[in-house]
Amino acid sequence: MTNSNAQTSVVPRAEHIRPYQVLLIPDSFGEDVRFFMPEPQAWGSLTTIESMMLLKLMRIVNPQKVFEFGTFKGLTTRLLLDNLSDDYDGSQRLYTLDLPDLDGITFQGADLAVASQSIGFKRKYLTSARKDWVKQLLQDSMTLNGDDYGKQFQFIFVDANHELNYVKRDTENSLRMLADAPSCIVWHDYGNPEFPELTQYLDELSQELKIYRIEDTMLAFHLLGHEVAPRRT
Numbered sequence: 001m002t003n004s005n006a007q008t009s010v011v012p013r014a015e016h017i018r019p020y021q022v023l024l025i026p027d028s029f030g031e032d033v034r035f036f037m038p039e040p041q042a043w044g045s046l047t048t049i050e051s052m053m054l055l056k057l058m059r060i061v062n063p064q065k066v067f068e069f070g071t072f073k074g075l076t077t078r079l080l081l082d083n084l085s086d087d088y089d090g091s092q093r094l095y096t097l098d099l100p101d102l103d104g105i106t107f108q109g110a111d112l113a114v115a116s117q118s119i120g121f122k123r124k125y126l127t128s129a130r131k132d133w134v135k136q137l138l139q140d141s142m143t144l145n146g147d148d149y150g151k152q153f154q155f156i157f158v159d160a161n162h163e164l165n166y167v168k169r170d171t172e173n174s175l176r177m178l179a180d181a182p183s184c185i186v187w188h189d190y191g192n193p194e195f196p197e198l199t200q201y202l203d204e205l206s207q208e209l210k211i212y213r214i215e216d217t218m219l220a221f222h223l224l225g226h227e228v229a230p231r232r233t
């Protein structure tokens with residue numbers, strides 16, 4: 001028997017979409033991409049499908065400037081760098097931020113192990129012919145002031161410290177730093193069981209901000225100026 005007086009509370013959630021719904025969004029690039037296969041044992045960076053999805057989202061907005069929270073080994077930095085269009089002046093178009101050291105930082109899950117590998121690593125983007133387009137910032141993202149970069153970036157990737165306070169800070173800063181449409185913020189680790197509060201935070205944020213989660217990945221995104229393709233029934 002059902003109780004007709006029972007209140008059904010709707011839990012907010014990012015809209016879950018299939019990868020093809022992203023691939024179907026038009027972009028102004030040709031068929032060529034420069035791609036790097038992830039090493040089979042690599043961890044702490046993106047999977048192959050996540051890299052493709054991130055790249056597609058970047059092509060959709062064709063950013064003049066990109067900001068990455070969490071450089072790590074610089075694999076994703078290199079991927080984004082080598083696929084930027086040359087429609088714009090090349091100087092310092094890709095800002096990427098990571099820690100100078102581990103002092104005073106709180107970590108959750110495997111983040112401490114990942115951060116330890118990152119310190120002093122010879123980052124992959126340094127092998128790119130476009131390495132001078134990169135501005136490497138070495139600071140705790142908690143000390144970043146997004147207002148210093150107000151509306152400067154068309155594409156922002158949030159993948160640094162996954163503990164809730166850092167994710168909130170990085171997200172709030174990203175919203176200040178995000179340029180007008182077309183533009184996009186992408187988060188990594190949505191749905192990662194190591195960071196349940198991150199997923200809950202993005203789900204709650206989806207009440208104020210349209211957020212999509214791409215199934216088969218741990219990517220979530222907020223896209224301005226383009227429509228996501230409808231789901232096939």
Ligand SMILES: C[S@@+](CC[C@H](N)C(=O)[O-])C[C@H]1O[C@@H](n2cnc3c(N)ncnc32)[C@H](O)[C@@H]1O
Nearest residue numbers: 045070072076098099115118140141159160161
């Ligand atoms: C998961 S890795 C980034 C992976 C990278 N985006 C990729 O796709 O290859 C997270 C990085 O965030 C950095 N990190 C952790 N806490 C941070 C903080 N408070 N401020 C800035 N960077 C931080 C770590 O040192 C680590 O390199």
